[in-house]
Amino acid sequence: MRTQVAIIGAGPAGLMLSHLLHLQGIESVVLERRSRDAICATIRAGVLEQGTVDLMCEAGLGDRMRREGFRHEGTVLRVGGLDRRIDFVELTGGRAVMVYAQHEVIKDLVDARLATGGDLRFDVANVSLHDLASLRPTVRYGDQNGAGGERQTVQADFIVGCDGTHGVSRAAIAPQALQTAERRYPYGWLGMLCKAPPSSNELIYALGDDGFALVSTRSREVQRMYLQCDPQDQAGDWSDDRIWSTLRARLATRDGWLPKEGAIFDKTVIGMRSRVTEPMRHGRLFLAGDAAHVVPPTGAKGLNLAMSDARLLSRAFARFYRQGGEDLLCAYSATALRRVWRAQRFSWWMTSLLHRAPGADAFARKLQDAELDYLIGSRAACTALAENYVGLPVGPLWD
Ligand code: APR
Ligand code: PHB
Numbered sequence: 001m002r003t004q005v006a007i008i009g010a011g012p013a014g015l016m017l018s019h020l021l022h023l024q025g026i027e028s029v030v031l032e033r034r035s036r037d038a039i040c041a042t043i044r045a046g047v048l049e050q051g052t053v054d055l056m057c058e059a060g061l062g063d064r065m066r067r068e069g070f071r072h073e074g075t076v077l078r079v080g081g082l083d084r085r086i087d088f089v090e091l092t093g094g095r096a097v098m099v100y101a102q103h104e105v106i107k108d109l110v111d112a113r114l115a116t117g118g119d120l121r122f123d124v125a126n127v128s129l130h131d132l133a134s135l136r137p138t139v140r141y142g143d144q145n146g147a148g149g150e151r152q153t154v155q156a157d158f159i160v161g162c163d164g165t166h167g168v169s170r171a172a173i174a175p176q177a178l179q180t181a182e183r184r185y186p187y188g189w190l191g192m193l194c195k196a197p198p199s200s201n202e203l204i205y206a207l208g209d210d211g212f213a214l215v216s217t218r219s220r221e222v223q224r225m226y227l228q229c230d231p232q233d234q235a236g237d238w239s240d241d242r243i244w245s246t247l248r249a250r251l252a253t254r255d256g257w258l259p260k261e262g263a264i265f266d267k268t269v270i271g272m273r274s275r276v277t278e279p280m281r282h283g284r285l286f287l288a289g290d291a292a293h294v295v296p297p298t299g300a301k302g303l304n305l306a307m308s309d310a311r312l313l314s315r316a317f318a319r320f321y322r323q324g325g326e327d328l329l330c331a332y333s334a335t336a337l338r339r340v341w342r343a344q345r346f347s348w349w350m351t352s353l354l355h356r357a358p359g360a361d362a363f364a365r366k367l368q369d370a371e372l373d374y375l376i377g378s379r380a381a382c383t384a385l386a387e388n389y390v391g392l393p394v395g396p397l398w399d
Contacts, residue, residue, distance in 0.1 A: 003029045003119070005317060006139045006156035008127055008169050010039055010120060012102060013289030013306035014162030015109035019059060020314035022116060024398065026321055029119045029154055031141055033163075036110060036122045043193065043266060044102035046218065047072075047203075047300035049391025050095040052307045058397055061108050069100030070217065075389070077376065078206035081254045084376045085202070091379075091386035099203070101218055102303050126151075129159060129172040133283040157284070160313060162306075164290040173282040183348065185272040185296060187211070187355050188231035190238050196223050196262025205298075207372070208250030211356045212298075215251065215259060225259070226270075226297075228355050235267040243267070272296040274348055276340055279333040280309075286332060288313060293340045295347040298354060304391060305343050309336050315398055322399075339392065346388040 007014045010032035018028045056062045073089045073096045088096050123144040130138045137159050143149040161169020204215040211228035218224050227246050247259050275294045280287045289306030316328035375381040
């Protein structure tokens with residue numbers, strides 16, 4: 001079969017791209033390895049930058065998010081038991097973030113695509129990419145688990161690899177045509193979900209003597225919290241008691257604040273890595289989202305970068321199909337990477353600032369303390385944090 005744009009992966013990048021292309025009258029097919037239920041149930045981060053909120057609304061996907069999401073106009077830094085509120089709205093001229101879980105965004109996108117006859121193919125196996133240097137690149141795939149059945153072929157004008165960190169798209173490019181820059185961190189996060197009322201109206205990023213803790217939320221009944229752990233830890237190493245006592249210690253304030261506790265029903269260890277692979281284009285294959293870049297979770301930039309790539313690509317394809325111009329397609333990689341690297345810098349900075357690196361020497365520790373001291377006391381430094389947190393400005397969605 002033929003389509004205009006073949007998209008590998010139904011994460012935020014692939015689904016948003018398919019939806020935006022549809023709004024421009026451009027056909028796409030999305031090939032996803034997992035089931036619809038699995039992609040709608042995977043727990044990830046949940047902070048949408050102002051630009052992502054605006055994109056959801058412009059794309060007609062804002063209703064449930066506005067109803068069920070939580071607009072956060074600031075956040076709290078808790079260091080040494082003292083709180084410093086960062087007021088996003090005041091420091092950025094009215095911008096804020098929305099706490100709305102990634103899997104809710106995925107549900108909204110899947111519903112929107114299926115409601116308008118979108119071609120989403122779940123449970124596909126053994127996706128392979130071919131003829132990327134030609135004007136007719138193709139994707140081949142089999143049915144679930146590759147068991148029996150003929151392999152299908154989709155011929156497209158373009159392929160977009162939105163298949164995340166471990167996908168096949170990046171691997172289809174000759175390694176010598178790509179450059180990868182990477183940082184690993186000597187810590188991970190234990191993320192948990194619990195049944196409890198919110199502990200705070202705003203997210204709390206806390207640094208205690210022995211590490212980081214984060215208080216986030218999912219709904220009035222379900223809370224999301226994270227704590228710094230050893231990256232080799234297994235979720236089973238963390239009993240509920242150990243989680244609560246660590247959270248209590250790292251989140252302790254001088255006036256006796258305590259998190260609201262409740263039954264923990266999900267625990268996951270999350271690794272931390274920064275990685276960028278460039279360029280984000282090879283012939284007629286484009287990479288978007290985690291397929292090209294990964295950030296550590298501090299600051300929750302991953303989903304937002306995926307959305308911003310989708311936004312850039314949809315505008316570039318719209319220009320191509322309307323006017324035949326390849327200028328925006330040619331500029332895609334450099335334009336996307338500029339934002340990616342600024343988000344990498346911020347995610348790396350926020351991560352390094354708020355975690356205790358095992359084995360850090362006295363000099364490193366004192367520098368960290370001085371940086372925190374400066375941030376907490378400086379409106380200019382808080383403005384820099386706020387601007388990056390709510391998201392740097394994005395360009396127009398369409399011409
Ligand atoms: N064939 C088809 N689909 C694949 C393949 C493959 N070989 N490999 C991976 N996929 C699918 C995955 O099952 C997943 O649903 O691609 C999708 C990629 O989605 P994400 O990993 O969510 O990546 P992306 O859309 O770039 O969004 C990035 O999601 O993972 C979080 O923290 C990350 O917030 C960030 C955001
Ligand atoms: C989340 O709610 O999952 C979350 C919030 C803020 C972060 C990271 C994750 O910085």
